[in-house]
Amino acid sequence: MSTKNNSNNKKEKSFIEKARRNQIVECAIETIAELGYAQASVSQIAKRANISKGVITYHFASKEELLEQVVIDYYNACLAYINPQFDSHLSPKEMLSKYIEANLHFISKNGKHVFAVIEIVANERTEDGKLRFVGELDERIFQPIEKILFLGMEDGTFREFTPFSARVMAVTIRNVIDGFCIELMRNPETNINDYVNEFVKIFELATRS
Numbered sequence: 001m002s003t004k005n006n007s008n009n010k011k012e013k014s015f016i017e018k019a020r021r022n023q024i025v026e027c028a029i030e031t032i033a034e035l036g037y038a039q040a041s042v043s044q045i046a047k048r049a050n051i052s053k054g055v056i057t058y059h060f061a062s063k064e065e066l067l068e069q070v071v072i073d074y075y076n077a078c079l080a081y082i083n084p085q086f087d088s089h090l091s092p093k094e095m096l097s098k099y100i101e102a103n104l105h106f107i108s109k110n111g112k113h114v115f116a117v118i119e120i121v122a123n124e125r126t127e128d129g130k131l132r133f134v135g136e137l138d139e140r141i142f143q144p145i146e147k148i149l150f151l152g153m154e155d156g157t158f159r160e161f162t163p164f165s166a167r168v169m170a171v172t173i174r175n176v177i178d179g180f181c182i183e184l185m186r187n188p189e190t191n192i193n194d195y196v197n198e199f200v201k202i203f204e205l206a207t208r209s
Contacts, residue, residue, distance in 0.1 A: 021060075027048040028040065029070055074117045082099070082103065092148055092158060093152065105196075142170040156209055159207060
C-alpha cells in the first residue's frame with residue numbers, strides 16, 4: 001500500500017472517529033435533557049445513538065470523560081457565539097445588555113445542550129463527593145460579568161461594587177440566565193424577546209449609579 005493511501009486512510013479514520021464522537025456527545029445531550037442526569041446511563045445514551053456500549057467506551061474511556069466533553073463543547077460553542085458580538089466601542093451598559101441578550105439567544109438555539117450542562121454541573125461529583133465542575137469553571141462563567149461591572153464602575157455608569165458584591169451580582173445575572181433555560185424547556189413557545197427586554201431592564205436598574 002502506498003504512503004499516499006496510508007495518509008488518506010488515516011485522515012478518513014480521523015474524520016469518521018470525530019463524527020462518531022460528535023454523535024455520541026449529541027446523544028448524551030439529548031438523553032440528559034430528556035431523562036435527567038440520574039437516568040442518563042451509558043446504556044441509555046448508546047440506545048439513543050443506536051450503537052453498543054462498547055462503541056462509546058472505545059471513544060470515551062468513561063462516562064465522566066463523555067460528560068466532560070459535553071461541558072467543554074458547550075463552553076466552546078457559547079464563547080464562539082457570544083464573543084464576536086462584542087467590540088471595543090460598546091459602553092459598559094451596552095456590554096451588559098449585549099451579554100444578557102447574546103446568552104439568551106444562545107440558549108434559545110441550544111436549549112438542550114445548555115440544560116444538559118446545568119444537569120451535569122449540578123450533579124456530577126468526584127470520588128470524594130465534591131462537585132466536579134467548580135473552581136476554574138466558576139471563574140470562566142463569572143469573570144466576564146465582573147469585568148463589565150468594574151468597567152462600568154470606573155466610568156460612573158454603574159454603582160460602586162466591591163469584589164464581593166460584584167461576585168454576588170455576577171452570580172445573580174448568571175443564575176437568571178440559566179433559569180431562563182429551564183423555563184424554555186418547560187415552555188418552548190416562550191417569547192425570548194420579552195425575556196431579553198425584561199432582564200436587561202432589571203439589571204439596568206440594579207446596577208445603575
